[in-house]
Amino acid sequence: MRIFLKSIHIALKVNLAYPRDYLISLVIYPFILILNIHLFTSIYAYSEVSHIKGYSLSQMIWYYGATTFVWIFIFNFTDRRISNYILTGELGLRLLRPVSLFQYEMANAIALRIVGILFEFIPGMVIYSLIYSPNFLTIASLLKFFAVVALAFVLNYVLNFIIGVTAFITQNNAGFKRLMGAVTTLLGGAMIPLDFFPGWLQTVCDYLPFKYLFYEPVRFFINHGDISTAEAFYRVIFIDIAWIAALYIIAKIAWKLMLKNVVVAGG
Amino acid sequence: MDEIIIKVQGLRKTFKKLRKKEGFLSSFRSLLIRDFERIHSVKGIDMEIRKGEIRGIIGPNGAGKSTTIKMLSGILFPTEGTVDVMGFTPWLDRERYVRHLGVLFGQKSQLWWDLPPIDTFLLIKEMYRIPEEDFKARLNRFKSMLQIERIIYQPVRTLSLGERMKCELVCAVLHEPPLVFLDEPTIGLDIVSKETIREFIKQMSRDKQTTFIVTTHDLADIENLCDRVTIINKGTIVFDDSMERLSSYFSNRKVVEIKFTQPVEEKLLDSYKVISSGAMSVSIEIDTGEFDLKKVIFEILDRFPVLDVNIMNIPIEEVIKHIYSHEEKVVGYGEKVGVG
Structure with missing residues (x-):
């Protein structure tokens, strides 16, 4: 555990070596939000309704802001880092340390997200709230969101780890990563809320892990009516944990199998 | 001094390599039909290394020495053969085994580029669970031996190659492992830095009975450092004896x-x-x-x-050139050698 904390500490220092980078991304947020305000205000006014598919105007406006925030919580590039280790031969060095790559990369991903939360989520949240008030937010909903998004982070990390391990076969997994990126954003609900999908596609999404990356955390963020019960909350938490456990086992098996055939590049 | 720390028997590694032909169209063809060829990188190696020994492993590029080192350090599964290092089979017991291992790759850095070396040292302290007092004592000793008192608090990117290599060396031995692999530890360094690093290695070997396995292309490393030298060529050991015997190789x-x-x-x-x-x-x-x-x-x-x-x-360069360009086994002293 101490080694885990120390790794986080070091990764934090590395990521904070160039802090100005993060502040630049803050400039973009207001533009996206203002665009959404105009778009959805006119859509809601035109349809003369207060809710579309259960979303109020402010929830809909915030939906895309919320996907950005979920991104900030769950993002990591473990997949790319692992394929880089394989391509550059640095994997050798990693394997020669008495810390598993899974743990090491997890510490790095957590550190990266702490920096993201400090420099992107908190200021972003302040900026958004000043422009358009998040009137749906309660303390309870926010706490539930944190719980769900923390699990989404772990889920995304395990998925990325598996994609990274596929680089053992393909050497370079850029194509596969792009495919996975498209699938996650689309079937995960980062592009459009899943409620707008046809019924059969929604059923497909129910059986895939991707909606637990974006769609569910976003719904908890905007405090959607469907998930306000305690039962709904526990259901999501339970499915999250089940997916994490299943994918973790797959990741471990894949890692063991691949390690047998690994060729560490370079002399 | 006679305790054997590494025992290697019949070690082999065969790689399956995709044969790629030239030309744009054949790239497409290779998506459908894959030609593999078998590369016999290591073709049956036997050796023993004693505790406290500084062993040099040399060989021309592509001779199979890195492959051998990778198998000894547990990051590559061999095709055949057994390796026993301190009771471990490296590739099977890797996670436990690497605790007893130190490594330095002259061409790859394990230091964090943007941070001072001290941060990396602190991480290593946690990784290997080095007690606080031991850590302090060792670091102080290494600092004065390698003259790196000041530089370990400066970001790695601002250090010279020699300074960095000294810190890499500290990374490899901070947990005082009984066995250390050094891959080209003096590559690109000036003569003074090389000397400091060699002295440091010798001292570690004397004081702590640390076993070092050094691969290098710098013959001065071999001459000034190693007790014994193993020459690998085309996947087999072609010479395995003491340094003196190598230098008097062409005794006639x-x-x-x-x-x-x-x-x-x-x-x-x-x-x-x-x-x-x-x-x-x-x-x-x-x-x-x-x-x-x-x-x-x-x-x-x-x-x-x-x-x-x-x-x-005959100068040692000549001896080695001769051994590299000949295939026959010349292990052992006093054997008749075909001079050509």
Whole structure:
């Protein structure tokens, strides 16, 4: 555990070596939000309704802001880092340390997200709230969101780890990563809320892990009516944990199998 | 001193390599039909290394020495053979085994580029659970031995190559492992830094009985550092003996360097095997199996206006060049060697 904390500490220092980078991304947020305000205000006014598919105007406006925030919580590039280790031969060095790559990369991903939360989520949240008030937010909903998004982070990390391990076969997994990126954003609900999908596609999404990356955390963020019960909350938490456990086992098996055939590049 | 720390038997590694042909169309073809060829990188290696030994492993590029090292360090599964290092089978017990291992890759850094080396050291302290007092004591000792008191608090990117390499070395031995692999530890360094690093390695080996396995292309490393040297060529061991025996490898051939007081006509030297000659000097090689060294020297002293004579063994570079370019096994001393 101490080694885990120390790794986080070091990764934090590395990521904070160039802090100005993060502040630049803050400039973009207001533009996206203002665009959404105009778009959805006119859509809601035109349809003369207060809710579309259960979303109020402010929830809909915030939906895309919320996907950005979920991104900030769950993002990591473990997949790319692992394929880089394989391509550059640095994997050798990693394997020669008495810390598993899974743990090491997890510490790095957590550190990266702490920096993201400090420099992107908190200021972003302040900026958004000043422009358009998040009137749906309660303390309870926010706490539930944190719980769900923390699990989404772990889920995304395990998925990325598996994609990274596929680089053992393909050497370079850029194509596969792009495919996975498209699938996650689309079937995960980062592009459009899943409620707008046809019924059969929604059923497909129910059986895939991707909606637990974006769609569910976003719904908890905007405090959607469907998930306000305690039962709904526990259901999501339970499915999250089940997916994490299943994918973790797959990741471990894949890692063991691949390690047998690994060729560490370079002399 | 006689305790064996590494025992290798019949180690082999065969890679399956995709055969790629030239041309754009054949790239597409290879998506459908895959040609594999088998590359026998390591073809049956046996060796033993004793505790506290500094063992040099050399060989031409692509000879299979990195492959061997990777298998010994547990990051590559061999095709065949057994390795026993301190009771571990490296590739099977990797996670436990690496706790007892230190590594340095001269061409790859384990230091964090943007942070001072001390941060990496602190992480290593946690990784190997080094007690606080031990960590402090060791770091202080290493700091003064390698003269890195100040630089370990500066970001790695601002350090010179020599300073960085010293810190890499600290990373490899901070947890005082009984076995350390050093891959080209002096690559690209100046003569003073090289000397410091060699001294450090020797001291560790003396004080802590640390076993070092050093791969290098720098013969000075081998000459100044190693007790024993293993030469790997084309996947097999072609020489495995002490340093002295390597330097007296061609015991029946001597090089005689002669300086003259005045220029000597080249024609007069035709009867000797001249290796190189200058205006006032010449180097000749004498096969002592064929000629009597004493006789030849007397003859030369008699015939030419000699200022100085120097009798030497064949230089170690020549020995190694010879071993690299010949396939037959020449392990052991005193064996007849085909000189060609």
